[in-house]
Amino acid sequence: MGYTKDQLLARLKELQIDFVCYDHPAVLTVEAQAKYVGHLGGALSKNLLLKDKKHRYYVVSALANTNIDLKVLSQRLGLGKGGLRMAAEEALQEILQVPLGCVTPLALINDSARDVSLLLDQGFKSQQSCYFHPLTNEVTLSISASSLDKFLISIGRQPSYVDLEANPAVGKDNPPDLASLAPSGVPTLPDKVENAVTCIPTGNDGLTVKKPTKLAAISASSLDKFLISIGRQPSYVDLEANPAVGKDNPPDLASLAPSGVPTLPDKVENAVTCIPTGNDGLTVKKPTKLAGEAKSPAALQKEKLQKVQSSIDPLAEATNIEKLVKEIMDKTSTAFLNEVAEITKNLNDPQIVPSVSDVVKRRVSSDLEHMMMSLKNAAYTQGFQAGFQATLRSSLQSLSMQK
Amino acid sequence: MAEEPKNGDAVGSGVGGREADEEQVVNPWEVTAKDGGKIDYDKLIEKFGCQRLEEPLVRRVERLTGRPAHVFLRRGVFFAHRYLQDAFKVPLVIQLTDDEKCMWKNLTVEESKRLARENAKDIIACGFDITRTFIFSDFNYVGSAFYENMVKVAKCVTFNKVVGIFGFTNEDHIGKISFPPVQAVPSFPSSFPHLFSGKDNLRCLIPCAIDQDPYFRMTRDVAPRIGYQKPALIESSFFPALQGETGKMSASDPNSAIYVTDSSKDIKNKVNRYAFSGGQDSIENHRKYGANLEVDIPVKYLGFFLEDDVELDHIRKEYGAGRMLTGEVKKRLIEVLSELVERHQRARAAVTDEMVDAFMAVRPLPHMFS
Numbered sequence: 001m002g003y004t005k006d007q008l009l010a011r012l013k014e015l016q017i018d019f020v021c022y023d024h025p026a027v028l029t030v031e032a033q034a035k036y037v038g039h040l041g042g043a044l045s046k047n048l049l050l051k052d053k054k055h056r057y058y059v060v061s062a063l064a065n066t067n068i069d070l071k072v073l074s075q076r077l078g079l080g081k082g083g084l085r086m087a088a089e090e091a092l093q094e095i096l097q098v099p100l101g102c103v104t105p106l107a108l109i110n111d112s113a114r115d116v117s118l119l120l121d122q123g124f125k126s127q128q129s130c131y132f133h134p135l136t137n138e139v140t141l142s143i144s145a146s147s148l149d150k151f152l153i154s155i156g157r158q159p160s161y162v163d164l165e166a167n168p169a170v171g172k173d174n175p176p177d178l179a180s181l182a183p184s185g186v187p188t189l190p191d192k193v194e195n196a197v198t199c200i201p202t203g204n205d206g207l208t209v210k211k212p213t214k215l216a217a218i219s220a221s222s223l224d225k226f227l228i229s230i231g232r233q234p235s236y237v238d239l240e241a242n243p244a245v246g247k248d249n250p251p252d253l254a255s256l257a258p259s260g261v262p263t264l265p266d267k268v269e270n271a272v273t274c275i276p277t278g279n280d281g282l283t284v285k286k287p288t289k290l291a292g293e294a295k296s297p298a299a300l301q302k303e304k305l306q307k308v309q310s311s312i313d314p315l316a317e318a319t320n321i322e323k324l325v326k327e328i329m330d331k332t333s334t335a336f337l338n339e340v341a342e343i344t345k346n347l348n349d350p351q352i353v354p355s356v357s358d359v360v361k362r363r364v365s366s367d368l369e370h371m372m373m374s375l376k377n378a379a380y381t382q383g384f385q386a387g388f389q390a391t392l393r394s395s396l397q398s399l400s401m402q403k
Numbered sequence: 404m405a406e407e408p409k410n411g412d413a414v415g416s417g418v419g420g421r422e423a424d425e426e427q428v429v430n431p432w433e434v435t436a437k438d439g440g441k442i443d444y445d446k447l448i449e450k451f452g453c454q455r456l457e458e459p460l461v462r463r464v465e466r467l468t469g470r471p472a473h474v475f476l477r478r479g480v481f482f483a484h485r486y487l488q489d490a491f492k493v494p495l496v497i498q499l500t501d502d503e504k505c506m507w508k509n510l511t512v513e514e515s516k517r518l519a520r521e522n523a524k525d526i527i528a529c530g531f532d533i534t535r536t537f538i539f540s541d542f543n544y545v546g547s548a549f550y551e552n553m554v555k556v557a558k559c560v561t562f563n564k565v566v567g568i569f570g571f572t573n574e575d576h577i578g579k580i581s582f583p584p585v586q587a588v589p590s591f592p593s594s595f596p597h598l599f600s601g602k603d604n605l606r607c608l609i610p611c612a613i614d615q616d617p618y619f620r621m622t623r624d625v626a627p628r629i630g631y632q633k634p635a636l637i638e639s640s641f642f643p644a645l646q647g648e649t650g651k652m653s654a655s656d657p658n659s660a661i662y663v664t665d666s667s668k669d670i671k672n673k674v675n676r677y678a679f680s681g682g683q684d685s686i687e688n689h690r691k692y693g694a695n696l697e698v699d700i701p702v703k704y705l706g707f708f709l710e711d712d713v714e715l716d717h718i719r720k721e722y723g724a725g726r727m728l729t730g731e732v733k734k735r736l737i738e739v740l741s742e743l744v745e746r747h748q749r750a751r752a753a754v755t756d757e758m759v760d761a762f763m764a765v766r767p768l769p770h771m772f773s
Contacts, residue, residue, distance in 0.1 A: 316770050319534065322489070366710070370530050370746060374753050377533040381761040 002097025003109050005136045011109065012143075015154050019143045020129075026137040028101030030064050033131070037140045042129040045121075047103035049096060051087040052079050056183040057095055057113075061105045061132070062121035062164050072167050073119075078176035097135075104133045105148065106141070109155050117183045122161040124148070321372045329365055333357045429614050430570060432507060434641065441648040444613075444640055451616045453638060464490075477712070488535060493608075494598065494771035497526060498589050499540040506578045516542055523759050525663060528750035531762075535771045537598060538762045541585055548596045552588040552629075557581065559625040568617050586615075587622040590634035597765050607634040612641065643703055647679035663748065667741040674701065674737050682722075682729035693725035694732075701729070701736045708739050 003011075012019055024036035030046050038044060044064040051057050052074075062068055074084040092098055095116060096107035105118055124130050124145040132148075134141040143151075149159040160181055170176050218226075224234045235256055245251050317323075337357050427437040429447060436442045448455060461472050468490040471477070488495045501519035505512055519540045526538065545553070560583070565571060571580050590607045592599035599605055609619060616638060623633040644652035644659040652659045658677045661670055681699025683689035696702055702722060709715045718735065721727035 313770070313773065316773050321532070362711075367746065370750060373530045373532060374750050377527065377531075377758060377762075378753060378755075380533045381755070381758040384761040384764065384766075385757055 002112070003135060005134045005139060008106060008109060008134050011154075012147075012151060015150060017143065017147045017150055019141055019147065021134065022140045022142065023138060024140065026101075028137065033140060034064075037131060037142075040142070042131045042142045043124065043127040044131050045104075045124075047105070047132070049087040049092060049103045050084050051091065052077075052083050052085075052182070057087060057091065057116040058084070058119060058181075058183075059096070059103060059105055059108070059113075059116055060119045060164070061103075061124075063123040063127070066121050066123055066164050068164055069167070073164070073178075075170045076166075076168070076176050076178040077182050078179035079182065098133070099137060102133045102135065102137045104135065105152070106132055106134055108152070108157060115183050117181050118152070118157060118160065119164070119178070119181060120145075120148075120159060120161045121164050123164075125161055319376050321369055321376060325365055325368045325372060328368065329361050332364075333361055336360065430617055431614055434614050436649065442641060447613060451613070451620065453613075453616070453636070456637070467491075488532065492772060493535070494768055495531060495536045496589060496595065496598070497523075497531075497536065497538040498586070499523060499538065500586060502541040502545075502578075502585065503582060506576070506582065512542065516540065520756075520759055523762065524751060524754045525747075527754045527758060527762055528747055530750065533758075533762055535768060536762060537595070537766075537768065538759075539765075540763070543763065544765075545585065549588060549594045552591055552594045553584040555629045556584040556587050556622070556625050559628050560584075560621060564621075568621055583618055583621060586618045587625065590619070590622050590626070591631045593631070597767055598771070604632065606632055608637060609634050610637045610639070613638040614641075642707070643700060645673060645677045645679070645700060647698060647700055661740055661744070663744055663751070665744060667737075667745070670740050670744065671737050674733050674740070678704070678733060678736070680729045680733075683725075686728070689728065690725045694722045694729065696723050699729075699732075701732045704736055705732070705739065708743060709735075 009019075009021070022037050022040070024033075027033040027036065030044055034044055045061050046064050046066075046068075047062075048060045048068070049057060050060060050070070050073075058077075060068065060073070070084045071081055075081055077084070087095075089100060092100060092103065095112050096103065097110045097112055098104065098107045105120065107113055108116060108118060127145065129142045129144055130148065131140045131142055133139065145161075152159045162178060162181075168174065168177055227234045237253060237256070243249060243252055340356065427442060427446070428435045429442070434442070461477060465472050470490055473490075499519040499522055501515040504510055504518065505515040510518070519542075523538050523540075562580070565580060565583060569583065588594045590609060592602055592605040592607070611619070616636070619634060619636050626633045642652065642660075645661070646659060658673055661673060665673070679698065679700040681695035681697065681702065683692055683694070694702070696719060699722070702719060705715060705718060709718075718727065718732060722729075722732055
């Protein structure tokens with residue numbers, strides 16, 4: 001499902017981005033748009049959705065009066081002459097999820113556009129406000145270039161401003177200067193990300209490529225952090241190694257082959273150079289028994305999955321008493337309801353059943369919450385003690401070693 | 404909760420002595436109604452300059468927290484710290500004024516500290532969340548940043564002022580006179596650098612009984628002068644004694660209150676024999692006129708402790724109309740109280756000294772706002 005204008009605007013508000021909206025009848029061209037908002041002082045934009053021979057897509061967003069030569073652009077992107085075409089109308093719907101005449105950089109908020117490359121006219125940067133369609137032809141959004149950047153960064157994009165009118169020579173000694181902006185297809189996991197920019201502008205041609213959009217420069221540990229956040233264990237391997245594989249030497253990277261069943265990180269064993277990065281929040285620490293009561297396997301399993309899936313703070317999620325109680329109560333209540341429903345199927349009053357469940361919930365919830373809080377506090381205390389002892393020991397040890 | 408009131412007749416002893424006998428006395432160390440009558444809250448509210456907890460405020464709390472208000476807030480009677488902690492997802496800091504008890508009740512330092520720890524256990528048993536709660540006792544914690552704030556506050560309050568607010572006299576020892584800043588500075592985040600370092604603009608909400616108001620009026624007066632935010636207060640009315648509003652709840656009279664250490668037998672006995680009833684003297688009269696809900700203690704207690712609004716309303720209606728008898732109401736109260744006390748005792752048993760140490764450890768609370 002594509003984002004609606006309202007969802008987009010809500011997101012901008014969340015990001016505390018200033019913008020102004022102008023409503024007008026639907027417009028399909030810049031000229032038509034200019035009739036309604038052209039006098040307001042902001043910079044109109046023309047936006048193209050382009051496609052190359054490898055079926056990769058580009059949104060080029062420029063000031064209305066910037067000259068765009070598709071042939072030049074094509075060469076600069078390393079696609080050869082004539083490698084760029086206007087995309088078909090269907091692509092607008094499928095990829096950007098916007099109607100005809102509504103191409104806009106803001107459409108990149110849609111997941112369907114994740115592989116689309118974005119080129120922005122550097123001329124936007126000198127404008128106070130720029131006009132784009134916020135996913136509909138009936139509105140013009142006025143926003144500054146820096147706010148646009150803020151938005152783009154929030155959806156995981158690096159804004160790349162380019163002098164769209166430049167026409168540098170491209171040849172053997174001058175590699176295509178915008179080649180890095182071409183989509184790379186499947187995102188690759190390099191084993192060590194050192195210098196991700198494969199071609200750097202040589203300086204004197206007025207190009208201002210700010211940052212490459214697809215192969216971002218990022219440290220290995222930052223990449224790890226990102227991977228962990230999406231529930232992955234980064235596995236660093238020597239890709240050039242060629243160990244013997246045979247009867248006595250099992251395939252050393254076998255554990256890295258997908259197993260079909262989603263792996264919970266605490267099951268990832270020992271690949272050759274697999275680095276566990278200490279994401280303790282994902283290991284199941286919580287005791288599995290309440291004093292005198294056992295949690296149902298279903299509740300435990302749900303807990304585990306909850307911990308693996310949540311990227312916010314697993315410990316906080318797992319110790320959210322209210323949530324846990326609600327889950328247990330819901331399960332109990334459902335089971336109870338089903339039982340009672342079976343029994344009272346023949347009785348006259350089907351109303352009793354839900355209200356009985358409510359009463360039970362109310363009565364038990366409060367006690368249950370209390371007990372669970374007791375448990376949580378006790379567990380914390382034990383952990384606290386253990387931590388204190390551990391620190392004390394290591395301090396004493398290092399102290400005695402100093403002597 | 405109401406402080407244990409001293410003998411109200413003592414005028415010259417310095418505490419509350421400046422009040423004439425005819426007026427009611429409400430300060431941190433004494434609570435007496437006028438002429439052995441009821442506490443007049445309207446007068447108190449006017450005198451202290453606070454406002455009643457009205458519907459609009461309760462609605463606002465509900466809107467901001469996205470959940471129904473606690474029974475106590477709903478019934479405009481009381482507040483609930485734990486509810487506030489859970490609903491607003493904020494940290495809670497609890498101060499145990501063991502130094503105050505040592506000074507005013509003339510206990511030894513060791514005894515005060517021991518009692519403070521026992522108090523802490525009862526508090527913890529109420530179900531506070533250790534990841535969002537910091538408990539401290541004055542004897543243990545006063546020092547460094549906390550003490551710096553104490554001095555800042557002390558510099559802003561003259562001797563005359565403190566006499567005016569608290570009624571100290573020349574005969575009171577200097578410990579008492581210099582105590583008020585200790586109770587004032589927990590209102591300021593900078594007093595707890597291990598919790599709120601860098602967050603100087605945090606606002607503080609203090610739930611307390613209305614007799615503690617003088618401390619915080621002083622604090623609110625001083626705060627802007629030392630560049631701090633004023634704390635907000637939410638104050639409760641007093642819990643009536645078992646024998647009725649005019650009685651005094653006192654530690655020396657075990658029948659004036661239900662204790663958390665009471666057995667269910669004790670509770671049954673106390674309620675049946677001592678709870679002041681608003682019912683009529685004979686069943687016929689009772690059926691005719693109904694009960695006087697204004698003075699009836701069991702129904703008032705149910706107002707504090709019975710969580711089910713529907714049931715409470717039903718009881719009030721039926722009892723007020725005379726269809727329900729005092730015995731039934733008392734019976735229900737005994738049930739509710741027994742359950743509550745039992746739950747508390749169970750939870751209390753699970754609170755170890757290590758747990759108290761953990762609650763009282765000077766440690767960061769990384770999830771205190773989540």
